[in-house]
Amino acid sequence: MKNKETVFVCNNCGNEFSKWMGQCAGCGEWNSLKEVSNKFGGNKKNKGESRLARTSGKIDVKNLGKIKPTLDPSLENGGLNTSVFSTGITEFDRVLGKGIVQGSAVLFAGEPGIGKSTLLTQLIGKIGGLYVAGEESAEQIGLRVKRLGLNANNFDILGTNSIEELEEFLDRTQNVYKIAVVDSIQVMASENASGVIGSVGQIKESAFRLIQLAKKKGIAIFIVGHVTKDGDIAGPKLLEHMVDTVLYFEGEKNGDLRILRTTKNRFGATDEVGVFKMEEKGLREIKSEEINLIDNQENKIGSAITVIMEGTRPMMLEIQALVVESFAPMPKRIFAGIDYNRGQLLVAIAQKSLGIPLYKYDVFISVTGGIKIEETAADLAVLGAMWSSYKNLPLNVKSPSASPLSPLTKGEDKKLPVYVGEVSLLGEVKKVRSWEKRQKEAENMGRKLVEIRNVKELKGL
Numbered sequence: 349m350k351n352k353e354t355v356f357v358c359n360n361c362g363n364e365f366s367k368w369m370g371q372c373a374g375c376g377e378w379n380s381l382k383e384v385s386n387k388f389g390g391n392k393k394n395k396g397e398s399r400l401a402r403t404s405g406k407i408d409v410k411n412l413g414k415i416k417p418t419l420d421p422s423l424e425n426g427g428l429n430t431s432v433f434s435t436g437i438t439e440f441d442r443v444l445g446k447g448i449v450q451g452s453a454v455l456f457a458g459e460p461g462i463g464k465s466t467l468l469t470q471l472i473g474k475i476g477g478l479y480v481a482g483e484e485s486a487e488q489i490g491l492r493v494k495r496l497g498l499n500a501n502n503f504d505i506l507g508t509n510s511i512e513e514l515e516e517f518l519d520r521t522q523n524v525y526k527i528a529v530v531d532s533i534q535v536m537a538s539e540n541a542s543g544v545i546g547s548v549g550q551i552k553e554s555a556f557r558l559i560q561l562a563k564k565k566g567i568a569i570f571i572v573g574h575v576t577k578d579g580d581i582a583g584p585k586l587l588e589h590m591v592d593t594v595l596y597f598e599g600e601k602n603g604d605l606r607i608l609r610t611t612k613n614r615f616g617a618t619d620e621v622g623v624f625k626m627e628e629k630g631l632r633e634i635k636s637e638e639i640n641l642i643d644n645q646e647n648k649i650g651s652a653i654t655v656i657m658e659g660t661r662p663m664m665l666e667i668q669a670l671v672v673e674s675f676a677p678m679p680k681r682i683f684a685g686i687d688y689n690r691g692q693l694l695v696a697i698a699q700k701s702l703g704i705p706l707y708k709y710d711v712f713i714s715v716t717g718g719i720k721i722e723e724t725a726a727d728l729a730v731l732g733a734m735w736s737s738y739k740n741l742p743l744n745v746k747s748p749s750a751s752p753l754s755p756l757t758k759g760e761d762k763k764l765p766v767y768v769g770e771v772s773l774l775g776e777v778k779k780v781r782s783w784e785k786r787q788k789e790a791e792n793m794g795r796k797l798v799e800i801r802n803v804k805e806l807k808g809l
């Protein structure tokens with residue numbers, strides 16, 4: 349097949365297509381395909397030759413039984429010394445499983461400015477390593493190291509955009525580094541691929557070579573990848589299937605909370621998260637009791653408190669809704685922090701089960717702290733916030749017309765409510781996993797989980 353000069357890459361799932369489509373056939377996302385350059389093999393020397401150059405003339409079959417127990421037998425030394433070592437940062441270790449696996453390739457993705465360089469600088473500050481700086485000068489990194497109060501002796505800075513230069517450098521420095529950070533993949537390029545820096549061809553070739561380097565040299569390589577919202581540059585999604593571990597660094601740039609999440613890990617589970625705060629002197633690890641994102645004063649109109657699980661840890665946060673009469677022919681649905689399709693579904697449930705005439709209302713939903721909710725446990729809170737905004741009353745207060753003998757006037761029930769539960773299409777509220785942990789977290793904050801069986805009961809609260 350003739351290699352096309354451009355391909356269309358989905359920003360959401362990274363699938364490639366030869367022609368443009370309005371909806372990605374891979375993941376179903378709309379308007380996510382972007383045209384990007386796809387030139388390979390521009391270098392004459394390598395034309396016609398397989399990109400997978402043989403490393404030696406010998407073809408060797410290994411019997412698995414004869415290989416000593418290792419994590420990765422493709423390592424140069426047979427993986428005999430393959431080890432896992434700590435990052436020196438507890439929250440980072442937690443996300444990786446136990447720590448960094450020797451010779452692994454880790455994609456470290458996140459939006460520009462979120463703190464990727466900062467955290468990886470702190471990592472090298474702790475355990476020492478090579479910083480391949482494609483974006484910033486050694487002086488700039490030096491300033492950051494100083495600002496963060498780290499030991500400058502732990503840093504070797506290689507300022508280059510060339511994969512070949514990095515390969516040559518690592519060939520000359522045998523077994524010196526345990527880790528290397530490449531900041532970022534979008535500015536690395538190889539002579540073996542043509543196309544401008546940042547094109548799909550360059551990114552894929554560079555990543556492929558970095559992964560080979562990691563295996564061959566036994567160096568754990570952290571590959572920084574910027575996630576761009578409008579996606580002019582091919583994003584890290586392209587690389588997810590190539591690397592061993594995929595980490596996403598998230599948060600709201602205006603806020604200071606950052607969450608480190610793993611979406612793929614060949615060496616461990618993917619259900620733990622690390623929580624950090626961006627401060628004057630870099631990223632600080634946050635303990636469980638510090639990660640509540642609510643002010644505990646009162647119940648506000650259009651607000652509902654929920655407890656989500658981040659990994660194994662509960663985290664309280666606030667869902668806000670604004671339900672207002674619409675002047676547009678198609679009412680607006682704008683959701684920040686919850687999945688768009690889930691949001692649409694909850695709007696439909698609110699219309700059917702709570703009887704809100706949402707076909708003529710705009711709905712805006714947001715989640716505090718810039719957190720993206722990935723579980724359905726917050727469904728009930730989203731519906732509660734919508735109901736409160738629609739009725740223009742805080743959630744636990746009965747409407748003025750209701751009986752003055754509200755149960756809320758009695759002792760125990762004065763505790764402010766927290767809404768946790770998955771909501772079915774029929775409006776039934778289902779209990780979710782880790783109920784007790786969430787309950788305890790709510791209690792710690794002087795609140796309690798509301799127990800209802802159907803969203804209709806929100807009307808009576």
Ligand code: TYD
Binds near residue numbers: 458461628
């Ligand atoms: P950076 O690590 O450069 O982001 P990325 O590599 O993901 O693009 O972080 C950039 C932001 O972090 C910048 O706006 C300043 C802020 N910051 C702090 O608040 N404190 C610090 O100690 C550092 C180093 C950065």
Ligand code: MG
Binds near residue numbers: 461464483531
């Ligand atoms: Mg950076």
